[in-house]
Amino acid sequence: MNLFPRYTKYRLQVILIASVVAGGCASPQPPASLFDRLGGMPVITAVVDKEVDAHAADPRTRRTFSGVNLKTLKASIVSMTCAATGGPCKYTGEPRMANAHKGLAITSEEFDVSIDQIRDALDELHVAAREKKELLGILIPMKADIVGR
Numbered sequence: 243m244n245l246f247p248r249y250t251k252y253r254l255q256v257i258l259i260a261s262v263v264a265g266g267c268a269s270p271q272p273p274a275s276l277f278d279r280l281g282g283m284p285v286i287t288a289v290v291d292k293e294v295d296a297h298a299a300d301p302r303t304r305r306t307f308s309g310v311n312l313k314t315l316k317a318s319i320v321s322m323t324c325a326a327t328g329g330p331c332k333y334t335g336e337p338r339m340a341n342a343h344k345g346l347a348i349t350s351e352e353f354d355v356s357i358d359q360i361r362d363a364l365d366e367l368h369v370a371a372r373e374k375k376e377l378l379g380i381l382i383p384m385k386a387d388i389v390g391r
């Protein structure tokens with residue numbers, strides 16, 4: 243006996259295709275934010291902790307950090323990074339990077355070394371290549387606003 247007469251087989255195929263198509267459209271998932279793909283607050287906090295310690299210790303970058311409260315600075319950079327990558331934070335520090343670095347006269351070399359230190363921190367925390375590239379793609383274009391203020 244044929245359990246699936248020809249027309250039933252056809253109907254089953256139509257139902258199968260329709261449910262695959264409908265299933266694909268019913269609940270489109272929004273793409274995960276860079277914030278989530280980086281690993282959220284634990285990873286961002288750890289990266290900023292490492293990078294700011296490196297900026298403040300390295301003779302090539304430490305010049306502008308003397309007398310700066312590193313704990314407050316870290317909290318501010320964490321919240322800025324969280325907000326800039328699509329996370330749930332509201333950054334309440336100075337939004338214009340030119341103003342945040344006014345009077346520091348940061349050089350192009352200091353900026354480039356700082357980016358290397360951020361890259362090292364991302365590597366130490368095993369941030370994947372794609373997320374590293376995206377985050378640096380947000381930070382590097384800030385150079386013109388930060389250098390020479």
Ligand code: HEM
Pocket residue numbers: 297303306307310315318319322335336337342343346348352353354356381382384385388
């Ligand atoms: C893309 C790179 C950078 C980002 C995203 C960044 C971000 C920030 C943020 C968010 C603040 C705090 C602003 C506030 O709380 O109102 C800050 C302050 C500061 N930044 Fe940067 N910064 C960058 C590069 C640099 C570089 C290259 C240096 C020096 C080598 C530097 C030195 C400082 C110092 C010393 C302060 C504290 C100023 C003060 O408290 O008077 N920053 N930065």
